[in-house]
Amino acid sequence: MKYSKLFGRTSKTEGSDLKVTSHRLLTQAGYIRESVAGRYFLLPLGLKVHQKISEIVKKHMDTAGAQEMVSPVLHPMELWRETNRDNAAGYELMQIADRRGAEFALGGTGEEMFVDVVRKFNISYRDLPFNIYQFGNKYRDELRARGGLLRVREFVMKDAYSFSTEQQFEAEYQNMMDTYTRIFKEIGLSTSIAEADGGYIGGDYCHEFIVDADVGESVYFTDGGEYIAHEDVAVFDKSHSDEVHTELADLTIVDADRGTTMDDGLKLHAPAPMTRHIKNVVYINERQEIVLACIRGDLDVNETKLQKAADCHHLTPLAEEQIAEWMGSKAGFISAVGVRETTNGHKLAIVADNSLEGLVNGISGANQDKKDYININMARDFTPDIVADIALARAGYTSTDGKELQERVGIEVGNIFQLGYHYTDLMDGATYTDEDGTQKNLYMGCYGIGIGRTMAAIAEVYSDDNGLVWPLAVAPYQVYIASLGDDSAVLELTESVYSDLTSAGYEVLHDDRDVRPGEKFADADLLGIPVRIVVSGRSIEAGGVEIKLRPDKDSQIVPSANLEKTLKKELKRHI
């Protein structure tokens, strides 16, 4: 390929609002171009990288026994109604109607469609297990797109769905976990596999594959050993070394001339440690029920865990006026003690963190201004509807294995979900005929990789001050040749090197532009192609062509007869 004919050129002036490295470099180097917010053109170079990634994904999926297919982009709305996701996913779900008024969802994920196609067949236990997948455009009406390809409103995802018996599932899940590990390894990405929350996808457990990067949105914790978990689900040891009362004292209301923060309470009731305070946070869920979360003062509420415990999928903090009006309480002085009687038409659920179970003689507000309760004891003084782990992990806490948790941030490039019977329960006829002739629900898993986001993650990890540095496996071209000057010896040698390398199976980009050397070198760095070859009068005089790996500083002169051998050797050193 001649660079002079390649559509999409590099640009020297960077967009000042392109703050994410991968976004800026991919744009500047001519790999992508924004259409409107969150929707991108993949230019010829960008598409080549995208395709390389897809091919690697496909190769490993096929090896794992999965089968590629294609589903329609428009999903009949009634399928999403069957699973109640027309509302649950309502914030993101794109909808469209045809001229007859038939409604469709522009799929953001494909569980319904894949269950639907499976149930059109009479599946027998003999068919199980199987895994079918697609590379499909996904549409998500994100509240805010950000970071170039990191969070977009339409993108290509490889989404796979396994159908099996419950007994077979563990092997299916493990198979995909191993496959993903191989995929990202081949691509050149090192990933952490974190336990995570499934969100509106459903199911009981899932894992995210996360590439460490500051610009990522996935916060997770690791104890340096076995334990790796997303912030949403991370658990930790809640024990502490503060002195604990052993004798239950009488519940008492005291004057509390203090501000409304936990620290104000701590000061007022000194020397009682924060671990004796009780923090109360009030939310309202999508069913207009009030959820009162109670947790030990030194901990914070994890809203994802709280949602699960309270069996809801949306929580909004309750405003001060409503705390007063609906609960007869006072922001900053809320207590679970006695609060139930004062609610006003709204159901109220008290969800207590399990950290309160060992708390003796706790301290919190007393549901009125400037009054606190002391000596609160759960069970005696109030009865939670639910006791669960609703605490947010923090760096510095210890894991249940006793090791210190570290906080990390990264880009979620893939995920695997156990779906179980979630969809097959909701959708009629998603069954197989078992050996004994009875119909049984299929057991499912689903597995996604965002191709564009993976591309951005690579760009994020592999780049330097001068531009991109593609790993060999995904580079749009393996070799970049710059011919300097229009001397006929240079042009002839370039031609022969180009055709030799091309017939040897390399993808070669020849920078044939009539521009000065500096510009070619700068662009070569920006483009990030693994090997740079320079053919010039100087290199010919020195005995051949010049070769250099993108990350290297120095080049070497190689006689053109030895070029292929040297190239092969050099490429082994590359990422």
Next chain:
RNA sequence: CGGGGCGUGGCGCAGUUGGCUAGCGCGCGCGGUUUGGGACCGCGAGGUCGGAGGUUCAAGUCCUCUCGCCCCGACCA
């Protein structure tokens, strides 16, 4: 949806106490001199100043509405 910033040739920007044919750098085209880390000279093309309405003798500049973009938050596979 809340907070902040911003829309002026392809890109980056200047121009706002209203006032002349709306500028600059990069890029693009032509000619020339150059040629190993983004050269230089000359000429040239390219803009209904995001859109609509209004005020005014006069609007890129003031007013109203509106569309869109970026960052932070809420939300999220």
